[in-house]
Amino acid sequence: MYRYDEFDAAFVSERVEQFSDQVRRRISGELTEDQFRPLRLMNGLYLQLHAYMLRVAVPYGTLSSRQMRMLGHIARKYDRGYGHFTTRQNIQYNWPKLRDIPEILADLASVEMHAIQTSGNCIRNVTTDQFAGAAADEIIDPRPVAEIIRQWSSLHPEFTFLPRKFKIAITGAPNDRAAVKFHDIGLMAQTNGSGEVGWAVYVGGGLGRTPMIGKLINGFVPHEHLLAYLESILRVYNRYGRRDNKYKARIKILVHEEGLETIKAQVEEEFSHARGGVLTLPEAELDRINAYFTQPAYKDHGVVSIDVEREKILDPAYGRFLENNTFPHARSGYTSITISLKPIGGAPGDATAEQMEAVAELAERYSFDEVRVSHEQNLVLPHVALSDLRAVYDGLVEAGLADANSGEITDMITCPGLDFCALANARSIPIAQDISRRFGAPDRQKEIGKLKIKISGCINACGHHHVGHIGILGVEKKGTELYQITLGGDGTEEASVGKILGPGFVAEEVPNAIERLVDAYIAQRTTEDETFISAYRRLGDAPFKEALYGNG
Structure with a gap:
């Protein structure tokens, strides 16, 4: 992965020094908030609903274990013990104190990281495929x-x-x-x-x-x-x-x-x-x-395939992880592993300081010192030998990161919503948590198959709801949080924008509404392999609209 040259190091160091002085002047009152705003935005610092939020750049989603450890250190020392990975392959800290920002930026600079161009009217962090190079x-x-x-x-x-x-x-x-x-x-x-x-x-x-x-x-x-x-x-x-x-x-x-x-x-x-x-x-x-991006020094470990069906019999949880959370690698004998940050009932995209450090350890030992952040708010170990899969899985189990739901209905993209964001109209995280609990049973997720739900707390669409197979948009109407449901979105090469089916639902009705859509899909799919998006494109709106609202 890329290493800073002299220009990079000097550039980031100078920016840290400049912004440290600007923070000092803001705290002392020499700068008003209006004067400070464009300066902080150029350095990735937002003022959210309850506190400042710092967005740290992870260029094209690639991290070393050293950098991941630093992200965990910052979460523990300056925040509330966790960070939130975003759809732009960045990480956000939701609770830093303004006085600590210069020290945070200095810590980031020590591992060749920064928060520049993560906000403002500029060219933002360039994103790419989380499996790039593998x-x-x-x-x-x-x-x-x-x-x-x-x-x-x-x-x-x-x-x-x-x-x-x-x-x-x-x-x-x-x-x-x-x-x-x-x-x-x-x-x-x-x-x-x-x-x-x-x-x-x-x-x-x-x-x-x-x-x-x-x-x-x-x-x-x-x-x-x-x-x-x-x-x-x-x-x-x-x-x-x-x-x-x-x-x-x-x-x-x-x-x-x-x-x-x-x-x-x-x-x-x-x-x-x-x-x-x-x-x-x-x-x-x-x-x-x-x-800087040459292929790792792969070795022949003598294992070129794994009998997933056999593993599913011997250890169903591990077998399910192999089935859902591994991805074909260009090199024989290797695979890429998706580490789900979508535990059942959890806040999508969040990772604790301890979990970041555990991922860093696994990356250092088993993935050539490399971690990726996906735009779907998960982490990836891109280069894992098949012979090391069980050891990696056991390490993820110990860290509470072994959820085998990559690509399934509980693997939702979700913005921070009204719990954090000053722009939001409605909460997103509790909706995701309720849906996750409703569909969390492994057999139920397997029955449903690949299905992408994406949730936004406002029209700015930070949760990408427009391109969810099922999209959920939180809106405010007469003081009530309502949730519009769209169908048919797709963020792949077959790109499409979802369509709103009808009136919105109050929060407690959303899980039932999603279940009706899922049941309608299962009842009308032609085979167990026909995905939700394929069935929707074949059937159109009518059967799903009827499932949601009835004939009336």
Whole structure:
């Protein structure tokens, strides 16, 4: 994984010193909150409902065990003993004291981490596939490109104050596990007829008040010209993006109102000047960055497969973990393990300091010192030998992290909601907890199969409810928290936005409503292998709407 060079270290150190002085001035009263606000946002510090919240960047979701231990240390020393992993592959601390922020940032800098560009109208933390560099279906490891984008975008003089925040996601596989079509710019690796690797570029995707699927603006941008093409898009957005209305300031609105072809013509004009210039990626620089992401020193441990069915008989819990929480690896004899942060009845995405330290220990011993954060708010050990699987599982059991529900109905994406967020209209976490308890029985989850529920506490859609197979949106109506239900969303390469079925439900009615939808699906699926999203696409709204609201 990438290691700071001299510029990185100096840059982060200077920023810590600058912000430490700004915090001192805020505490002393030299700065008002209004004056302090833009300064703290540039350093990932939010003021939420009850306290400050610090969002720490985890570039493209990759961590070393040393960094993970530091995250646990910060949770224990400066917060309430836990952190919350987010859909942008970051971690948030919900209860830090303002006076401690400089010390937290200094601790982060000591392990090559920071909170820069995790908020504000800038290019945010670039996200990618949690299995990048390990997945069997991968065309190219996207993390070197993600690192190059990080370096290019960090405090880019033209893009520090964009019309609105800007999000980029990248995947090196044809199976999209990074929701690239729901980002301002999404990149998917491609090969042309000559076998050269390039990038399909999608623009104008996003969720929030106006969910839109990104549009293909260029089907193949050569590897060496990608930065020039990205800069061309950003220049057009920075020039024409609206600054008079924050609800219409995202690039998706610009693409929608002006039309893809108009925007594409502008981008191509910019690209004609930028292509072949200073933004062309030199081979030497590509080699330098790629060297940080070389494959681990894999060994032949003599185990190339595991009889999962046999393990399910011998130890059902372990067998279920193997079935749900392992992912095919490009290297024979290895697998990737998803560590669920969705315990039955727990708060999705949360991990205690002790659990972070346990994951760090397992990563150091069994995964070449590497951990990933997924956009689905879980953790991943990307390179685990099959011969070590049982030892890793036992370690996860000891840490309370062995829930075998990856991809199942209890593996929900959930925003912090009204328990923390000042923008929220309704609580999200208690809804997720109630659904989790209702469907927590292993046999029930297995019967249902792969099903993605995503929950947001407001229209800003931080819980990605628009792309849940079942989406739940909390709204406020006459002082009551209501929950709208959408069906048919999908964040994969088959991207779709869910449709609202009808009136919302009060909180205590939501688990029953979800159960009626699930029962309708099970009753009408053609085989046990037909997934919920496939059944919905075949059947349409009618049977599910009837299950929710009856014939009337």
